Amino acid sequence: MFKVVLFQPQIPPNTGNIGRICVNSGAELHLVKPLGFSLEEKHLKRAGLDYWKKLSPTIWENQEEFLRSVPIEKCHFATTKGVKFHFDATFKPGDYLIFGKETAGIDEKILEKYRERTIKIPMVPEGRSLNLAVSVGIVLYEAIGQNFQEWRKKYGYQ
DSSP: OOEEEEESOOOHHHHHHHHHHHHHHTOEEEEESSOSSOTTOHHHHHHHGGGGGGOOOEEESOHHHHHHHSOGGGEEEEOTTOSEEGGGSOOOTTOEEEEOBTTTBSOHHHHHHTGGGEEEOOOOTTOOOOOHHHHHHHHHHHHHHHTHHHHHHHTTOO
16 A cells, blocks of 8 residues: 655665565565665564565665656655654555665755655654654554555455
8 A cells, every 4th residue: 555665775674674564564665775785684584584575675776766757746755854744744545655764864855855745753852863664664554544444445454
């Protein structure tokens, strides 16, 4: 129903855990190069446990290729600098939930260009950021919650 996109992920266990979240939620995983690790790395597979073999991530060569290829009106860019909270966004099936690399987030030029498509997770002022896998889970399950009747029909929950 939803597409989780990681721009230049760097930490294998985060990507492995996000892969697990995607499999369990029915979301697609899209990875945008350059990646900070090999997809064959044992840490990545260990973090995803047996879920990784159930996942067929779409791999993009770079951010430009990705942004040229998808409908921007279906994109939500998650950043601590977002203009609205994630629970104030309207998510629809097929939307792309986009997250930046762990050390720097999404490139500032992209955030400026698509400012009205940015979302943030509320945090207290003393907080800097959340773990990437945690952030993906928060936003993805808000999107599922907004579309729960459709999600439960698709996956057979009565």
